[in-house]
Amino acid sequence: REEVVRRTVEEFGSLDILINNTGINPTYGPLADADLGAVRKVFDTNVVAALGFVQLALKAWMASHGGNVINVSSVGGLRSTGALGVYGASKAALIRLTEELAWQLGPKVRVNAVAPATVRTKFAEALYVGREDAAASMYPMKRLGESEDVAKLVAFLVSDDASWITGETVRIDGGLLATGQLG
Numbered sequence: 419r420e421e422v423v424r425r426t427v428e429e430f431g432s433l434d435i436l437i438n439n440t441g442i443n444p445t446y447g448p449l450a451d452a453d454l455g456a457v458r459k460v461f462d463t464n465v466v467a468a469l470g471f472v473q474l475a476l477k478a479w480m481a482s483h484g485g486n487v488i489n490v491s492s493v494g495g496l497r498s499t500g501a502l503g504v505y506g507a508s509k510a511a512l513i514r515l516t517e518e519l520a521w522q523l524g525p526k527v528r529v530n531a532v533a534p535a536t537v538r539t540k541f542a543e544a545l546y547v548g549r550e551d552a553a554a555s556m557y558p559m560k561r562l563g564e565s566e567d568v569a570k571l572v573a574f575l576v577s578d579d580a581s582w583i584t585g586e587t588v589r590i591d592g593g594l595l596a597t598g599q600l601g
Contacts, residue, residue: 419467419471419474422471423471423478426478427479432483433475433478433485434483434486435485435486435488436471436475436488437487437490438467438472438490438512440463441464441490441492441509441541442460443504443505444456444460446502447501448503449503460505461508464508464509465511465515472487472519475487476523480526480527481526481527484526484527485526486529486530486575487516487530488529488530488575489513490532490534491510491512491513491533491587492509492534493591493594494506494509495510495512495587496589497595509533512531513533516529516585516586516587524584528581530583530588531586532571532572532587532588533587533589533590534567534590535563535589535590535594536562536563537562537564537568538562538564550562556597557591557592558593558594563591
């Protein structure tokens, strides 16, 4: 992490935007049966690493010059996810981390989160490959998300057009949570 931040400031001269887009989920099944070693690994990757990058970005640039932090959470952090409970709990923790950091780092640094539903990525393939039409049918928009959908939202949140937005988690879910479902 230190090397990434150091090289970013060295190469670009600043670190104005930090996007924490990490996520792993090696667990599946009830929380009561979850291996605690796997739980620690998920939280270390999905939450602790994000905080670590924020701390480094603050020291390297943002504390003095300001900036924007975007944490990529999940709709799983907003609603129960059943067998993906460890992942959902970690993404819920990331949402709370976002709120706390927004409170503590303002006004120089804005901190927001995005909470996508299923986006067609390698990470999410198990949720839709071989059943994409069925998976898409759960969404009012009748399609899965694309990486570009999330990127456009992130671009807005780090822009001056969003200068009074901090501490927010913006759902980008094709209307999924409006239906009362979570897929």
